[in-house]
Amino acid sequence: MKNQIMRNAFKVTFTFLIALSTLSACKKKNDNPMDFTIDAQNLTTCTEGNCLYEYVNYAAMADQQAALTTGQYRIFLATKGNNFSTTRVYIQAPMQDDKFLLTDADILAGKVKHLFSCASCDYINLTPIAGTVKGIKVANINTSAEKWLLDAHIVLAVEKSKKPVDTLHIKQYFNLAVK
Secondary structure, three states: OOHHHHHHHHHHHHHHHHHHHHHHHHOOOOOOOOOOOOOOOOOOOOOOOHHHHEEEEEEOOOOOOOOEEEEEEEEEEEEEEEOOEEEEEEEEEOOOEEEEEHHHHHHHHHHEEEEEEEEOOOOOOOEEEEEEEEEEEEEEOOOOEEEEEEEEEEEEOOOOOOOOOEEEEEEEEOOOOOO
């Protein structure tokens, strides 16, 4: 009788393990990095000075100073300025699709640029070395122009260094630049 109970327990356990492994093997894996959303909570605020979040279609960043030329990208520009200094972040994203994701490799490849200018500051230039930038096109509402919602976390280091010294967080709506 004891052997019969043990065999039945073994059969039930074995059947359960087979069913569990079959279910987990058939479970749809969703490791697509492009499967993300961005909520509109906790947007970046402009606490002092002037801030501008805009983008340009069919552009490219021509040089280290991020001068824009005609190209095959969508360039996002976040600007924060006050009476003493101006900080600009340029983000080069693909033109296709309604969302994009830039990773560490994209940032190291120069698709994100950070420029700080100050006439009377003793400042060492910082350069992006890591992070992520996610962007989603926001549906047109009424007759308003399209806009994008970006969520960026950009790690900065002193030029020619890999040691992080600062992280920029930008979460904001970007509107098409007016020409």
